[in-house]
Amino acid sequence: MQTHYLQLTDGTIAFDDQGQGPLVLCMPAGGDLRSEYRYLAPRLVAAGYRVVTMDIRGQGESSAYWPSYTDAALGSDMLALMKHLGAGPAFIIGTSKATGGALQAAVEAPSLVRGLVLIGPFVAAPRSPLLTHLTTGLLLAPLWGVALYSAYFPKMYPKARPADFKEHLGKVRAMLKEPGRLRALRLLFSESSGATYARHSQVQTPVLILMGSRDPDFKQPEQEARTLAGRLPIASVQIIEGAGHHLQVEEPEAVGHKRSRSFLGIISRLGSQGDTQLLQNNPKHKRESQQTNQSVE
DSSP: OOOEEEEOSSOEEEEEEEOOSSEEEEEOOTTSOGGGGTTHHHHHHHTTOEEEEEOOTTSTTSOSOOSOOSHHHHHHHHHHHHHHHTOOSEEEEEETTHHHHHHHHHHHOGGGEEEEEEESOOOSSOOOHHHHHHHHHHHTOTTTHHHHHHHHGGGGOSSOOOTTHHHHHHHHHHHHTSTTHHHHHHHHHHOOOHHHHTTGGGOOSOEEEEEETTOTTOSSHHHHHHHHHHHSSSEEEEEETTOOSOHHHHOHHHHHOOSTTSHHHHHHHHHHTOOGGGTTTOHHHHHHHHHTOEEEO
16 A cells, blocks of 8 residues: 655654545554554445544654654644545544544544544543653663563453464564654653643544453553543443453454444444534533443443
8 A cells, every 4th residue: 555645844744545435534552553453444445434544753654753742743743634635524533642632633623523533542631741751761761662562562452463463563663663763652652641631621523432441551441431531522432341452453343343333333423413513512412422331242
């Protein structure tokens, strides 16, 4: 698949573009590649969507060095790419660190965002900036950071690993050994997400939160997801039992199965809701959305 590049003021964003139809923009987690969506993208294309997957700044084939790695910066990258594509309002799917960027994009340009799918979101509560910086600096130190992260990576897949898992991990490890990549990952993970937390009430687009019940990034994954949902005006939660952090890779059946509880069904439902302005400030819709929280087994 051809790699495209968007030149921005401070760096370059790498992305690929496939399919036709409503736009779905996907950003992977920090410490991963846009091929994180290699199982989800073909299914969305087959369902009639245009799918664009982008490398998060500092990782993959995007530029390694940027002046900022905040949620707001990630959101600005998303919006810049959407405007470049000129494809109208988009659904945004973000994983882990990218979920903060998705929320920021929805606040900054609500007319460009039709709905959000947040996978393993790390934005439910602000973390101590000092503690986060110290912890991240220690764990991802230059001498052992790549090895330690590579050892942790498999733990994010407690239920199942795809056939190409070792190959994918090898690509992630090779990427992090490139100049500036591990530094970028440290800075991405050092962001406390406090600025995003303060803007939760301003997100007026529908949000689906997907969380694995065994996500190792959280002590209480389900509580983390429901806490975030309670802070957003229009949000629902789905817990995938036994799964970890990268749900769209670990649970390809849940991703591709055309049930109402699948990724495809959820995105279709968001699209069929029509004018999101009618959903804003609609208490009845908010109550129903929060009451439909359920697990995918």
